[in-house]
Amino acid sequence: MKTWNNIKAVIRRELRIFRQRPIYLLGSIGAITFCTVFFLTFFRDGLPHDLPMGIVDNDDSSLSRNFIQQMDATQLGKVVMFDNFEEAREAMMSGKVTSVCVIPEGMYADVSANRRPVFTYYLNGLYFVGGALAYKNILTMINLTNGAVQRQVLRAKGVNENAIMGRIQPISIDTHQIGNVTTNYGYYLSNMMLPAMLELIIIIVFIYSLGAELKYGTSRHLLKTTDGSMLDALLGKLIVYTVLFSAIGLVLIICLYHWMHFPIAGSIWNMFLAIVLLVLASESMAIFIIGCLPIPRLALSVGALYSVLGFSLTGFTLPVEALPPYIQGLAAAFPLRHYFHFYTQEVYFAGGFAGWYPEVIHLLLFLFLPLTVIKRLKGAYVNQNFPTN
Amino acid sequence: MAKRETYARTWLKDFCYIACNELKQIFSDGGVMLIFFVAGLLYPLLYNVVYLNGILNDTPIAVVDEAACSESRRYIRELDATREVEIAYKCINMDEAERLMKERKVNGIVLFPRDFGEKIQRMETSTISVYCDMSCFLYYKNVLMSTNHVMLHEIGRIQVERYAAAGFTDIEAAQLVQGIPYEENNPYNQAFSYSIFLLSAILLVIIQQTLFYGMSLLVGTQREQNRSFASLPYHLQGHGMGRVVLGRGFAYWGLYMAIGIYIALIVPAIFGLPQRGQFWNIMALLLFFVTDCVYFSMTFSTLITKRESVFVLFLFMSPICLFLTGTSWPTTAIPGFWKVFSYIFPTTFGVQAFINMSTAGGDLSTAHDQMIALTIQTVVYFFLSTVAVYIENWIIRHKEEIEERKAALEKEIGIDFHEEDRKMIAGE
Incomplete structure (x- = not known):
């Protein structure tokens, strides 16, 4: 009963602080709202279309014009014509066009005479998505052109129309993009970027909340509220922040999978569980960081470093397998990494409990972290013997 | 004529004093040193190690x-x-x-x-x-x-x-x-390596963000201790904002040109990132970019009133800045509103210019538009930071007057705000 009263007192105190200093709500609700609006509108197109693709037409024949029209008609591409290669190269270097196709002089004549003119293309792989998509588009177009040339010849030889396709394309590929049928970058990135942002915000705001007690010397007052019990003080703070961040997390999940209709194979209820676990694990990590370094500014800097690194080490952009071996193990130290596994199981494969239960355990393991530093943090709170700036 | 010389001399003296004072502040603040020198120097190395391979095989x-x-x-x-x-x-x-x-x-x-x-x-x-x-x-x-x-x-x-x-x-x-054989060229990033495109962008984002966080930290501290930079030139009586802004800017500029050279020229060399640009082109870019970042940070750090609050309020902007550069998601596909929003950040142009010149090996003409944009940004931010200092200085100089008015107002309404605040925090 006493514990409960202590906790209630801390909760009341925390809510007062929220009212006094808008930074907590601004840093959590304000920040995540901005991020949500940003990511959901930024990738509005899902897949970029009308990418500028440069073409230098040295041939100027009906064949080359046809090719250019076809290229322009693709969903991905928009043709930008250049008079010479020099100009086109300059435009590609400055990122104005994603690629340059050079149609050789006399291509039509050479094709007609079976002289096999060489078609050359250049890609700018530094503007990543644009370059990669342009590559895909050019490859498709040039193979279609080759097919068209072959079809002309086969038609001239009197092969029947049905048989032509089998000859031009003996093998075709039927691609199934599991869980993201339209190759939507918005689905792919927002699905992970938003929880990643939430993790970053939780770690920073919670470290700040615990650090502010040290910085403004109110830590003794906090302990007085709970009759000197550090555990009660932490629990009280945790309850307030868990409710706040879980609410944000739940709204985020509802927003993604319900309002925005992001594809989800499994159940949205399981994703609720995932986000709450992510919240708890991130909070534990925040306590651990400030507990190890009870100097607000240092703890915040380390927290910032840690949470920003989490974006890279989670492996949703560049998979962890591609990182250097000595970095790979570190990935497990980020709650987000486990959330990523959980989410993959639930959203893509509907793995259910059997699929994601190891991740639940991993995320719950983070909850032990605060226990290792609680004594040290209490020492800092009581003695206030660490630099506050 | 004599008077003008005196003015110039005073100007220079003030300028030097302010720049030195700012440098003193920077070097005596552990937190700022941590961000400038530990984060600024280690972050680029760390990211390079993480993205060392950059290609997913097998x-x-x-x-x-x-x-x-x-x-x-x-x-x-x-x-x-x-x-x-x-x-x-x-x-x-x-x-x-x-x-x-x-x-x-x-x-x-x-x-x-x-x-x-x-x-x-x-x-x-x-x-x-x-x-x-x-x-x-x-x-x-x-x-x-x-x-x-x-x-x-x-x-x-x-x-x-x-x-x-x-x-x-x-x-x-x-x-x-194959009636038309084709020849493929991907000259700047042959295997579509993730690290080459991402690191080139991250490096400059690090310059901007560490400078912004460090400066905001210092500004927040000074505000907390009631010695805002804006109150520096006492004898100026609200005039001479130019030398305050330029003097402070110069201190950061000097430091960050050094850090910038390290990040943009030395780090890529250590990790073998492509460096195809001309040395002086990259230096020219750094000159524009760092100056822009200094005044960008100066403008936005005026929003920071408390030391650590910059992390709470603005840390989430770093990944967003990276997306706004247009290196991963193509600029042509960025919605109009966010495109305009991206013009706020020096990195939007700096990263593109850096990629075009250093990684792709273009000359200054391939970064023509970006350089112009950086220049415009610098002018705008210089103007804005001057206005910010002017306003803050005015408030500081008229503090007593404002306090008096406030007190009069409080008396009128009959509430003692300060006592109320104290009670609320103490939970009485």
């Missing part, structure tokens, strides 16, 4: 070969030989492959249907099914690229065999199969 895939014919076996062998994928499992049926996919042991499945070989023999189009793990697009890209490249190769091979059987010579067959 993505494990499962193969379900229901056809079990010579064509499918050859296809599988060739698939296994590609850089992108590795045949990790050969499964008897789709169930087994699906299970492996769910267990995350494979990131793709290739299914050869029972009639795969038959259809090829019958000269029909035979279809193979590819199932991709979309949780990470690089898996998808690898599986898609490898299966398609092998498909193109196999198509060519099957056709050549058929034409040979029909009595065509090799040359005739080649003319038919």
Whole structure:
């Protein structure tokens, strides 16, 4: 009963602080709202279309014009014509066009005479998505052109129309993009970027909340509220922040999978569980960081470093397998990494409990972290013997 | 004439005093030193280590070969030989492959249907099914690229065999199969390496963000201790904002030119990132970019009133800045509003200019638009930061007056705000 009263007192105190200093709500609700609006509108197109693709037409024949029209008609591409290669190269270097196709002089004549003119293309792989998509588009177009040339010849030889396709394309590929049928970058990135942002915000705001007690010397007052019990003080703070961040997390999940209709194979209820676990694990990590370094500014800097690194080490952009071996193990130290596994199981494969239960355990393991530093943090709170700036 | 000289001399004296004072502040603040020198110097190294390889090789895939014919076996062998994928499992049926996919042991499945070989023999189009793990697009890209490249190769091979059987010579067959051979060039990033494009962008984002955080930290501290930078020139009586802004800017500018040279020129050399640019072009870019970042930070740090609050309020902007540069998501696909929003940040132009000149090896003309944008930004931010200092200085100088007014107002309403505040925090 006493514990409960202590906790209630801390909760009341925390809510007062929220009212006094808008930074907590601004840093959590304000920040995540901005991020949500940003990511959901930024990738509005899902897949970029009308990418500028440069073409230098040295041939100027009906064949080359046809090719250019076809290229322009693709969903991905928009043709930008250049008079010479020099100009086109300059435009590609400055990122104005994603690629340059050079149609050789006399291509039509050479094709007609079976002289096999060489078609050359250049890609700018530094503007990543644009370059990669342009590559895909050019490859498709040039193979279609080759097919068209072959079809002309086969038609001239009197092969029947049905048989032509089998000859031009003996093998075709039927691609199934599991869980993201339209190759939507918005689905792919927002699905992970938003929880990643939430993790970053939780770690920073919670470290700040615990650090502010040290910085403004109110830590003794906090302990007085709970009759000197550090555990009660932490629990009280945790309850307030868990409710706040879980609410944000739940709204985020509802927003993604319900309002925005992001594809989800499994159940949205399981994703609720995932986000709450992510919240708890991130909070534990925040306590651990400030507990190890009870100097607000240092703890915040380390927290910032840690949470920003989490974006890279989670492996949703560049998979962890591609990182250097000595970095790979570190990935497990980020709650987000486990959330990523959980989410993959639930959203893509509907793995259910059997699929994601190891991740639940991993995320719950983070909850032990605060226990290792609680004594040290209490020492800092009581003695206030660490630099506050 | 004599008077003018005196003015210039005073100006210079003030300028030097302010710049030195700012440097003193920077070097006596542990937190700022940590951000400038530990984060500024270590972050680039750390990111380079993390993205050292940058290329995903040998993505494990499962193969379900229901056809079990010579064509499918050859296809599988060739698939296994590609850089992108590795045949990790050969499964008897789709169930087994699906299970492996769910267990995350494979990131793709290739299914050869029972009639795969038959259809090829019958000269029909035979279809193979590819199932991709979309949780990470690089898996998808690898599986898609490898299966398609092998498909193109196999198509060519099957056709050549058929034409040979029909009595065509090799040359005739080649003319038919590939009437227009193509030549691929990806000069700046040959294997679509993730690290080359991302690191080039991250490096400059680090310059901007560490400068902004460090400066905000210092500004917040000074405000907390009631010695805002704006109150520096006492004897100026609200005049001479130019030398305050320029003097402070110069201190950061000097430091960050050094850090910038390290980040933009030395770090890429250490890790073997492509450095195809001319040295003086990169220096010119740094000159513009760092100056811009200094006044950008000065403008926005005026929003910071408390020491640590910059992290709470603005840390989440770093990843967003990276997206706004247009290196990953193409600029042409960025919605109009965010495109305009991206003009706020120096990195939007700095990163593009850096990529064009340093990584792609262009000259200044390839960064023409970006350099102009950086210049405009610098002018705007210089103006804004001057206005900010002017306003703050005015408030500081008229503090007593404002306090008096406030007190009078409080008396009028009959509430003692301060006592109330104290009570609220103490929880009484």
